[in-house]
Amino acid sequence: MDVGAYDDELLAAIYDDDNPDGADHDYFRSVADEISAASITDLGCGTGILTVTLAGPGRIVAGIDPAAAMLARAESRPGGDCVEWRLGTSELIDREANDLIIMSGNVAMHILGEVWSSALRDIARGLKPGGRLVFESRNPLAEAWTKWNSSREVRNTAVGKLRETETVSEPDSNGIVTMTCSNDFIDAGRIVETTQRLQFRSFDTLVRDLTAAGLRVVNVWRSWDRTPFTGKASEPLMVIEAVKNPG
Numbered sequence: 001m002d003v004g005a006y007d008d009e010l011l012a013a014i015y016d017d018d019n020p021d022g023a024d025h026d027y028f029r030s031v032a033d034e035i036s037a038a039s040i041t042d043l044g045c046g047t048g049i050l051t052v053t054l055a056g057p058g059r060i061v062a063g064i065d066p067a068a069a070m071l072a073r074a075e076s077r078p079g080g081d082c083v084e085w086r087l088g089t090s091e092l093i094d095r096e097a098n099d100l101i102i103m104s105g106n107v108a109m110h111i112l113g114e115v116w117s118s119a120l121r122d123i124a125r126g127l128k129p130g131g132r133l134v135f136e137s138r139n140p141l142a143e144a145w146t147k148w149n150s151s152r153e154v155r156n157t158a159v160g161k162l163r164e165t166e167t168v169s170e171p172d173s174n175g176i177v178t179m180t181c182s183n184d185f186i187d188a189g190r191i192v193e194t195t196q197r198l199q200f201r202s203f204d205t206l207v208r209d210l211t212a213a214g215l216r217v218v219n220v221w222r223s224w225d226r227t228p229f230t231g232k233a234s235e236p237l238m239v240i241e242a243v244k245n246p247g
């Protein structure tokens with residue numbers, strides 16, 4: 001399990017400022033509204049910045065994440081008492097209970113190898129017939145990792161000055177890219193070393209994996225405004241909507 005880059009209170013403390021609410025969250029909320037989802041699970045909910053905004057009258061919302069530091073922030077944020085938080089992974093999804101399961105912020109890419117296959121089975125089992133899974137993943141053809149090697153200037157964060165130094169590998173034969181980062185929290189007097197592994201899956205691989213789990217891909221977008229994805233290297237984002245086959 002890859003929680004190393006998140007399960008630290010300093011990293012969790014800067015997460016929301018680095019990943020604010022935006023067009024991606026608007027998209028996830030609009031899907032929930034369009035399908036009148038009464039029960040939603042946010043898998044890999046992190047600090048819950050999106051999760052709490054999904055909650056509302058007549059809706060049951062659960063947020064699941066294996067990083068305790070992230071979940072602690074989720075629980076204590078305004079609106080946190082309207083969500084059921086669970087520390088763990090996909091095995092904690094309630095069975096046949098969800099109209100909608102989401103994975104935002106490229107959570108899918110954090111779930112590697114065989115764990116991905118079992119997570120998709122848990123997701124399929126967790127959806128009601130006709131229920132929907134929505135998530136995004138990066139298109140490997142766009143080779144985002146080539147732009148990630150960096151040594152940044154010192155920047156100001158909610159917990160003081162921070163200097164990050166990242167190293168990124170080329171993908172291995174399974175499309176897994178390893179990122180190591182040294183986070184020097186200068187004012188806090190602590191250096192947090194993280195290793196993060198992200199799996200880049202092609203569109204065809206995603207369709208194959210979802211189909212094997214009993215999920216049918218119904219839409220793929222290349223942007224949060226729902227422009228169709230056509231498979232080109234110039235389209236870095238794949239937003240996938242899949243439906244649980246009835247029966």
Ligand SMILES: C[S@@+](CC[C@H](N)C(=O)[O-])C[C@H]1O[C@@H](n2cnc3c(N)ncnc32)[C@H](O)[C@@H]1O
Nearest residue numbers: 002006044045046067070089104105107110111
């Ligand atoms: C980039 S964050 C995204 C958080 C949140 N969904 C958002 O959009 O802000 C990735 C999250 O995936 C979680 N994660 C890592 N491995 C996971 C797994 N096997 N199952 C569920 N979540 C996982 C991490 O703990 C982290 O909180």
